[in-house]
Amino acid sequence: MKNGANILQMKNIEKEYFGNKVLKGINLSVRAGEIHALLGENGAGKSTLMNILFGMPVIHSTGGYKGEFLIEGRKVDIKSPKDAMNEGIGMVHQEFMLVPGFTVTENIKLNREILKHNLLSRVFGENLKSLDYENMNKDARKALNTIGINIEEWATIAGMPVGYMQFVEIAREIDKSNVKLLVFDEPTAVLTESEAKTLLSAMKKLADSGIAIIFITHRLDEVMSVADSITILRDGEVVATRDKKDTNVMELAELMVGRKIERIAKSDGKRNLSKGNIMTIKNLKVQMPGEEVKGVNLEIKEGEILGIGGLAGQGKIGIANGIMGLYNSDGEVIFRGKKLKLNSPEESLNNGIAFVSEDRRGVGLLLDTSIEENITITAMQIKKKFIKNYFLFTQLSKSEMRQHSLKMIKELDIRCRGPQQVTRRLSGGNQQKVCIARALTMEPEILFVSEPTRGIDIGAKKLVLDLLLKLNREKGMTIIMTSSELGELRAICDRIAIVSEGRIEGILKPEDSDAEFGLMMAGHYSKLRNREGLEDA
Known part of the structure; x- marks a missing residue:
C-alpha cells in the first residue's frame, strides 16, 4: 500500500498572519498506507499547515491561505473541519476535545450516534428514536481494540488518566467509516513509555490497513521506529524530505x-566568568500547567548570560516561574550561599532576583496605566521606593517617579510620547522594554527574562537582545534568558541549557553543532550517549 497513489497532495501552500508570512510555498505528498513524519522546531509552521488541512476557523478568520489541496487526485476546498471530515480526514489534536461528563462510547460516537426505534417513535415518528447503546458500544469496543487499549467503553471521561483520554481521541477518529488520512499532533506527548509503544504499534496497524498518517512529533526515535517518509519544516519552508532508509537521527x-547563526557581539576575550556560581538549583519541581518541571539541576555562573531552550511544553518556561514563586514549587534554590524560600514572589524580589514574564500583556504590564506607573510599581510595593514618609502618613513622590521613568525611557530607548502615555498604546517591542525597565528598577543582581522577543517585529527583537547584552556587558548583570528561538539564544548566550521532559537534557555552547542542539531538543541526546556508553563497555 505504501507505494500506492497519493491520498494527499498539498501544493504551494502559503499563509500570512497580519503581514508575517508563516508558510512559504509548502509542498507535501502522502501516500495511502504511509506514515509520514512532520518535523520542525516550535514556530516552524507544522501546526499552521495542519490547521489549513483541517479547515480550522483561525485560518479563514485571518485571511485564508494560498495554494491547493488534492485528495486522491481531486482538487478540494476545505473551509471547515466538517469539510475535512467529509473528505475522510481525521485529526487528533494536542488539546483534548472530549466531553468530560460523557462515557467513552458517547465521546467516540458523538455526532454519529446509532439510533433505534422504540414504542413512541413507532407511533409519533423518527424524531423520538432512542440511542442504540448496544451497537454503539460494539463500535467503540472495535475501535479501542484496534489501537490495543483495554478501556471500558461505559466508563466516564471525567477523572480518566490523560493517556487514556488520548486513546479515546484516536478511537473516535478511526471509528469514522470513510477515514483515509489521520493527522496525529504530538500524540505521545502525554503518554507513558508503555502507552507510547502501544500507540506506535496501533499506528502501524492503521497504516497496514491503507490509512495514511501524518505524524507530528519531536521524538526522533519514534520517527525512526514507525515512519516511512519524513518532511522537515524550518521557518515556514520545507528544507528536506527523506525516506527513512536514507537518513538517520543525527x-x-x-x-x-x-540555520546561519550570527552572534550579536563576540566575546572580547576579557570577560571573567570564573567568579563562581551565583545560583545553584537542585531537583527543582514546578507544577506549571503545560510547562511542568520534573527535577531540574542547574548551576548559574555569576556574570553570564545563560540560555534556557527547548520545545514547547517541555518545562523550560516553568523554571523561572517556579523560582519567582508564581507556581507551586519544590526543591532547593541557593542564591549567594543562602537557601531561597520557594513559593514566595516577595522573597525572590527582596533577594535581588527580578523577572520579565513571558506573558507580557497578562502578567507583565498594567496596560491601562501609564508607563511611569508600570516602571515603578513593583519597586514601590516591595522596596518602598518613590514613597515619602511623614510622621503620620506616607505619600507618593511623583517627582521621583517621573525622574526615574524619564531616565529609563532614555536608557532603554522606549519610543513613546512621554512617561504619562498609557502603556497599551505602545508597540510590542516598547511594551517589552517597559517590562525590562520595571525589573531593572528593582536593581537586581540576577535577571530572569522569559520569551523576551515573543510577538514583536524583527527590528524590535534585535533592540531587545542588544539591550540584554548591554546590561550584561556594561553592568555585569547575570541574565537567564528562556526562549523558544534557538537562534536568539545562540546569538547572545554564553551557555545554553536544553530542557526536555521537565529536566535538563544537557548544556551546550552557542557554537556547538546543529545536530547536538537538535538531538537535545528532541530528548534523544542522553539516550544516544547512554547507548554509546553501553556499546563501549
Missing part, C-alpha cells in the same frame, strides 16, 4: 535546527 536533528 541528520534529522541537524536539519531541524540548522
